[in-house]
Amino acid sequence: MDKTTSLHDAIAKYVRPGMTIALEGFGHLVPVAAAHEIIRQRIQGLTLARMSGELFIDQLLAGECLDKIIISFMGNSSAGSLQEVRRRVEKQYPRSLEIEEYSHGGLVARYLAGASKLPFMPTKSYRGSDMVVGHEGIREVIDPFTGESFYAVAPLNPDVSIIHAQRADRHGNVQAWGILGMQQEVAFAGRKVIVTVEEIVDDEVIRSDPNRTIVPATIVDAVVEVPWGSFPSSVQGYYSRDDAFIRQWAELARDHDQIVEWLDTNIHATASYAEWVALQEPQRWRELAVTPQYSQPVNYGSR
Amino acid sequence: MSTIELQEHPDLAVSRPYTNTELLSVVAARELAGRRVVFAGHGLPTLAVALAQQTVSPEVEIVYESGITGAHPQELPRAVSDSVLVSGAECVMGMPALFNYMLQGNRIEVGFLGAAQVDRYGSLNSSIIGSDVDAPAARLPGSGGAVEVMANCGEAFLVMRRHTARTFVERLDYCTSPSPHRAAEHATGPMPSGRGVTRVITDLGIMSREPPDEELRLTSIHPGVQVEEVRRATGWDLQIAADLVTTPEPTESELAILRELDHDRVYLR
Numbered sequence: 001m002d003k004t005t006s007l008h009d010a011i012a013k014y015v016r017p018g019m020t021i022a023l024e025g026f027g028h029l030v031p032v033a034a035a036h037e038i039i040r041q042r043i044q045g046l047t048l049a050r051m052s053g054e055l056f057i058d059q060l061l062a063g064e065c066l067d068k069i070i071i072s073f074m075g076n077s078s079a080g081s082l083q084e085v086r087r088r089v090e091k092q093y094p095r096s097l098e099i100e101e102y103s104h105g106g107l108v109a110r111y112l113a114g115a116s117k118l119p120f121m122p123t124k125s126y127r128g129s130d131m132v133v134g135h136e137g138i139r140e141v142i143d144p145f146t147g148e149s150f151y152a153v154a155p156l157n158p159d160v161s162i163i164h165a166q167r168a169d170r171h172g173n174v175q176a177w178g179i180l181g182m183q184q185e186v187a188f189a190g191r192k193v194i195v196t197v198e199e200i201v202d203d204e205v206i207r208s209d210p211n212r213t214i215v216p217a218t219i220v221d222a223v224v225e226v227p228w229g230s231f232p233s234s235v236q237g238y239y240s241r242d243d244a245f246i247r248q249w250a251e252l253a254r255d256h257d258q259i260v261e262w263l264d265t266n267i268h269a270t271a272s273y274a275e276w277v278a279l280q281e282p283q284r285w286r287e288l289a290v291t292p293q294y295s296q297p298v299n300y301g302s303r
Numbered sequence: 304m305s306t307i308e309l310q311e312h313p314d315l316a317v318s319r320p321y322t323n324t325e326l327l328s329v330v331a332a333r334e335l336a337g338r339r340v341v342f343a344g345h346g347l348p349t350l351a352v353a354l355a356q357q358t359v360s361p362e363v364e365i366v367y368e369s370g371i372t373g374a375h376p377q378e379l380p381r382a383v384s385d386s387v388l389v390s391g392a393e394c395v396m397g398m399p400a401l402f403n404y405m406l407q408g409n410r411i412e413v414g415f416l417g418a419a420q421v422d423r424y425g426s427l428n429s430s431i432i433g434s435d436v437d438a439p440a441a442r443l444p445g446s447g448g449a450v451e452v453m454a455n456c457g458e459a460f461l462v463m464r465r466h467t468a469r470t471f472v473e474r475l476d477y478c479t480s481p482s483p484h485r486a487a488e489h490a491t492g493p494m495p496s497g498r499g500v501t502r503v504i505t506d507l508g509i510m511s512r513e514p515p516d517e518e519l520r521l522t523s524i525h526p527g528v529q530v531e532e533v534r535r536a537t538g539w540d541l542q543i544a545a546d547l548v549t550t551p552e553p554t555e556s557e558l559a560i561l562r563e564l565d566h567d568r569v570y571l572r
Contacts, residue, residue: 026369026398027384051398052384053444075444078345078382082444089442101430103450104368105402112399124407125450127492128426128481130436140491149491178389179369180397234386243381293390 002170003223004200007273010222011037014160014192015046020070022049022111022158022190023056026181027077028236031164032056033229033273034196039063040267049158051107051182053077054233055249058084061097062259063267068098070156072107076253077233079246083253094256100137106153110137111182113155114189120152127151161190163215164230166238167205168197172220175212178236187215196226198238209298228277228285239288319527321553323506324464324571326525328354328561329553330504331415331462335360340412342452344368345383347462348415350561350570353379357560366405368448370396381569402448406455409496414456416480416500419443420472421461423518423539424484425500427453431477439476446479453480454495458502458514466505472538483515507533509550510541518542525550 005013015021015038023031035056038046048060049070054077060066061084069085076082088097102110109121122141132138132151141152163183165176174195176183187193195215200223206213229235232242232249252258270276277285319326324347331351335341336359343349343365352365366372369384373393380388389395396405405411418427419441429449433440453459463470478485482499486492498514509523520542521533526549534541553561565571 027382028369028386052447071445073444073447074442075345075447077384081442086442090439092438101445103446104398104448105406105451108398108402112403124493124496125454127454127494128478128486128489129450130430130478131446131450132492148493151492177395178386179371179384179395181370182398184397185399234384236386236389240386241382241384290386 003172003217003220004170005222005224007033007037007196007224007226008041010194010224011041011043014194014221015043017043017045019159020047020049022156022161022186024050024161024182024186025164025230025233026052026179027241028179028181028230028234029164029176029183030054030056030230030233031162031196032231032233033226034162034164034194035060036267036273036276038065039263049156051104053082053085055082055246055253058082058249058253058259059263061085061088062256063263066097068100070100070102070107072102072104076250077246079250083250084256084259087256101131102137102153103131106138107156108182110153110156111185111189113153114157115185118155120154122150122152125151156189158186158190160192160194161186162194162196163187164196164226164235165214166197166235167199167201168195168223169203169206169217170200170223171203171217172215172223173206173213173217174215174220175206175209176214177212180214184214187219192221193219194222194224195220196224196229198225198227198229198235200225226273229273231288237290237292239285240290242284242288321558322571325558325561326553327462327464327504327506328571329557330509330550331460332557333359334460334502334504335363335413338363338413340364340366340410342366342368342406342411342414342456343383344415344417344448344452346417347464347570349380349383350565351415351462353564354557354561357564358557366401366411368401370398370401372396379565379569402451406448406451409455409457411456412458414452414459416449416452416459416461417463418449418461418480420470420475421463421500421503422472422475424482425459425461425503425512425519426475426478426482426485427461427480427500428475428477430479433476436477449480453482453499454497456497458498459500461500461503463503463505466507466533466536468536468538471536487515507536511544520544521547523548523550526552
């Protein structure tokens with residue numbers, strides 16, 4: 001079945017106000033283009049689930065798309081704090097933000113329980129941490145075998161899980177390499193799954209290396225080709241992270257109005273992410289491109 | 304040698320031919336002598352472990368928070384998720400393998416951590432500054448993997464760029480990552496399998512403790528620093544080791560390797 005569609009149609013069809021959406025990718029394969037499309041369509045009242053901070057959280061907040069974040073590290077990659085998050089928590093400006101916070105291990109456990117459709121997942125963390133104080137999502141359970149006390153977290157099953165990857169076929173078999181984060185688990189945890197990729201490739205490309213497929217077509221609802229869709233984060237073998245942009249963002253984001261202005265100019269004034277990419281100086285994309293470094297092919301054999 | 308902006312401790316009257324960050328990196332690298340498997344998160348530890356590989360601990364394996372181990376990067380990574388770490392690496396793990404099998408599975412000997420506040424037993428705050436959790440004076444990035452690193456690594460080394468009474472506190476504003484000493488005071492959850500913080504490396508000296516119940520003691524003081532300065536910069540009545548030593552100066556060789564590793568001064572800011 002051909003599940004290829006436009007980014008506009010995928011977001012419009014599956015992401016509705018009030019939903020919980022997961023946009024994962026651990027500093028790599030980050031679904032930035034999908035976040036921009038959510039802002040462009042002005043979808044509101046969302047809860048965003050995500051392990052590590054990325055500057056698109058500032059953008060989604062200033063775009064007034066989010067009421068709540070479920071998160072385990074709210075920094076701007078390695079460039080300090082996410083300023084829009086801080087303003088909303090520290091000064092309730094321009095309005096407050098609900099945060100449901102875990103450690104990385106805790107959020108990994110939530111996605112694993114979600115993907116496995118288990119009622120909870122125990123973790124060896126949290127004894128003595130203030131993170132459990134008054135936290136509805138972290139509770140004590142007793143090991144039925146030893147009687148030992150553990151903390152456990154609830155499954156996380158996003159209404160829509162969105163991931164980015166290097167390539168997929170038109171059916172939605174997704175191949176990725178490099179840092180894989182929680183891409184596979186968050187896809188299996190999601191009720192609907194949108195995949196954006198740098199390239200949609202022929203079926204034969206995928207079938208030449210099936211072990212490279214991290215998400216099978218059977219659980220994918222929409223496949224969208226979005227070159228440069230992870231900028232300013234990296235895509236292994238395609239482009240590097242743009243450190244300069246990430247540092248510049250840390251400065252720009254100190255002023256809420258500057259973020260709003262950035263969104264107006266870069267997202268609301270363009271019809272699509274592809275149009276925005278085309279409007280940037282070609283020099284930017286040339287500088288981020290990487291030199292090919294291929295793996296050795298593996299031999300699958302045939303009878 | 305290129306011109307380097309010296310970032311001295313404001314209370315310190317001495318001038319050194321190296322920056323605080325260079326000193327911290329060298330000291331942290333030396334502490335890794337003989338260690339095998341080290342976990343490195345964002346920042347300075349990335350550089351310290353790279354230096355250790357070229358000096359005291361050629362065999363040391365780094366496990367990065369992004370899931371990479373056995374990295375052979377062609378240039379210094381700019382973040383733990385930098386793709387340059389992946390090209391030529393021996394293994395890339397997903398998050399379940401990293402957090403459940405490597406960390407909870409007790410495969411890591413030493414974990415590096417940073418924090419906004421630390422107390423005398425090595426409990427850490429990386430979440431909130433201020434007394435009101437719902438409206439904090441400062442909202443920091445939070446745990447990331449710090450809670451798991453503290454609970455599951457054999458021991459934890461803490462690197463603090465600035466040693467002040469606001470960061471070395473009698474009482475944390477919020478405890479993100481509890482020491483085993485603090486965990487023992489609570490009734491629920493499994494006890495951490497690791498020993499907690501055993502070393503704290505700052506711009507003034509090195510503090511050490513023997514888990515589970517010993518306090519941090521000043522065991523090494525950096526060149527030109529007075530004991531009284533360290534005590535003043537610590538928010539509790541700091542114990543001083545009877546066999547207190549002065550940290551050996553970074554050698555020219557250590558500094559040369561370090562400056563070559565980070566020639567763009569990504570971490571040596």
